Amino acid sequence: MRGRYLQVILGAILVVGSLKTAVATETDNKTGEFVATKEWQVIKEGQAIPKGLHVRINMQTGLKEAKLLDEDERGTALQSQPEDHNHENEPLSLDYKPDLIEESLRIVKENKKSYAELRKAYKEFQKNFRTDGELIVQLIDQYRNFSKTPQESEVRSKLESLENLEYLLHQIDNALLFIDNSGLDDVLLPIVVNDTNTALRVSALRVLGSLASNNPKAQIKVFEKNFGSHIAQILISSGNSGEISAALHAFGALLRKFPLAQQRVLSTSGTQAMIRVLQSPEVELRSKSKVVTLISDLILEKRSVLETSKDAPDAASTIAQYVLLEFEPWLQSQGFCSAVDSVLSKDFLHLLELPEVVEQFATALETTESLCAASWSQNSGLRHALLTIRNRYANSQDEYRLEVSQVLVKLCERLFSKPKHTEL
Ligand SMILES: *[C@@H]1O[C@H](CO)[C@@H](O)[C@H](O)[C@H]1NC(C)=O
Ligand SMILES: *[C@@H]1O[C@H](CO)[C@@H](O)[C@H](O)[C@H]1NC(C)=O
Numbered sequence: 389m390r391g392r393y394l395q396v397i398l399g400a401i402l403v404v405g406s407l408k409t410a411v412a413t414e415t416d417n418k419t420g421e422f423v424a425t426k427e428w429q430v431i432k433e434g435q436a437i438p439k440g441l442h443v444r445i446n447m448q449t450g451l452k453e454a455k456l457l458d459e460d461e462r463g464t465a466l467q468s469q470p471e472d473h474n475h476e477n478e479p480l481s482l483d484y485k486p487d488l489i490e491e492s493l494r495i496v497k498e499n500k501k502s503y504a505e506l507r508k509a510y511k512e513f514q515k516n517f518r519t520d521g522e523l524i525v526q527l528i529d530q531y532r533n534f535s536k537t538p539q540e541s542e543v544r545s546k547l548e549s550l551e552n553l554e555y556l557l558h559q560i561d562n563a564l565l566f567i568d569n570s571g572l573d574d575v576l577l578p579i580v581v582n583d584t585n586t587a588l589r590v591s592a593l594r595v596l597g598s599l600a601s602n603n604p605k606a607q608i609k610v611f612e613k614n615f616g617s618h619i620a621q622i623l624i625s626s627g628n629s630g631e632i633s634a635a636l637h638a639f640g641a642l643l644r645k646f647p648l649a650q651q652r653v654l655s656t657s658g659t660q661a662m663i664r665v666l667q668s669p670e671v672e673l674r675s676k677s678k679v680v681t682l683i684s685d686l687i688l689e690k691r692s693v694l695e696t697s698k699d700a701p702d703a704a705s706t707i708a709q710y711v712l713l714e715f716e717p718w719l720q721s722q723g724f725c726s727a728v729d730s731v732l733s734k735d736f737l738h739l740l741e742l743p744e745v746v747e748q749f750a751t752a753l754e755t756t757e758s759l760c761a762a763s764w765s766q767n768s769g770l771r772h773a774l775l776t777i778r779n780r781y782a783n784s785q786d787e788y789r790l791e792v793s794q795v796l797v798k799l800c801e802r803l804f805s806k807p808k809h810t811e812l
């Protein structure tokens with residue numbers, strides 16, 4: 389709830405600010421006026437600032453900063469709204485003290501009149517304070533207000549809205565509220581399906597990942613809106629690693645612990661899409677390692693459910709769903725085994741520099757060994773790659789590389805220690 393916390397802090401600052409106005413304008417005029425621009429600027433001690441600015445505490449420096457509101461920022465909870473028009477043009481003098489409560493108390497003590505002011509300002513603050521729910525509804529409304537034809541000038545505001553949503557929709561209730569207010573249809577689908585702007589698609593995919601993560605009800609809605617095949621389409625066509633990474637995150641969030649979606653999405657374009665990412669020469673290794681990790685996780689999920697619910701009497705329908713899921717045969721028929729060995733054979737020099745990627749591949753190789761061992765054990769390119777990495781890491785000073793080399797030692801023994809490879 390960092391955002392809420394920030395809102396409260398900012399609200400409190402603004403309350404103190406309003407109070408101070410009443411006291412300060414009659415008495416002193418310490419410094420020159422603050423000239424706001426579109427960029428954040430530090431507010432000096434005691435400096436007066438005009439009303440209606442976006443004010444924040446810079447968390448790095450602890451200094452207070454202000455800037456003009458962007459047109460599209462109006463109405464989010466992170467600022468005071470200049471609703472009391474009688475004071476519209478009065479500057480606010482803000483004496484920043486780190487401890488806001490102390491500061492409020494000091495003002496109250498200094499001036500009896502301030503208590504009434506404090507109440508008034510607090511009421512004002514409450515009136516303008518928005519709950520997450522109100523904020524979400526407002527962000528969706530704001531989105532509906534954008535023009536139907538994509539406009540370059542609106543991209544920045546859209547990205548900001550999506551960023552706020554990504555943060556808010558981690559919360560299960562917020563995600564469901566977003567869905568109930570047609571957020572999937574009105575905000576996310578049009579971007580994911582049709583938008584030509586990559587940055588917007590990446591942000592929308594992040595929002596999707598955020599709202600579907602560990603949220604079964606949201607997963608069902610996302611599945612019903614057919615996002616699975618839209619994401620698969622993006623995986624098939626994109627060459628942008630940011631987009632592939634966001635798409636994989638959303639894909640995983642949709643599929644994990646949801647055997648019905650796994651069945652539908654992976655039996656159609658989903659498996660092919662992931663393997664396509666592995667095969668694509670322009671996709672970087674880190675994205676490929678995310679693919680094999682997701683594949684490995686999904687396989688392990690099925691194994692673990694079948695293992696642990698064996699004796700549970702009420703697990704029959706769950707077991708049935710997983711039993712019908714034939715992910716491994718689909719992987720095999722779509723060329724998973726050769727896709728993996730060609731990534732490793734071709735890119736192993738590059739992999740030497742990326743032990744965490746090697747580790748992810750090694751885990752995935754272990755998980756899918758029963759599926760691919762027959763072809764991998766015959767593959768001299770793969771053998772050369774794995775042995776080279778194993779040997780290089782085994783001679784490293786780096787503990788992490790040494791650990792990864794241990795995993796590779798076992799893997800290579802199992803894959804390549806057939807009698808004809810006794811030279812190992
Ligand atoms: C406050 O100070 C500024 C700059 O020093 C000056 O321009 C302005 O007239 C002063 N205002 C009052 C009310 O004294
Ligand atoms: C959307 O547009 C309508 C009509 O112009 C306006 O009344 C409303 O305040 C706008 N909503 C947001 C959130 O900007």
Ligand SMILES: *[C@@H]1O[C@H](CO)[C@@H](O)[C@H](O)[C@H]1NC(C)=O
Pocket residue numbers: 577578581582
């Ligand atoms: C995508 O664009 C097509 C063609 O303009 C349109 O028919 C379709 O409704 C759009 N889909 C979404 C989800 O906006």
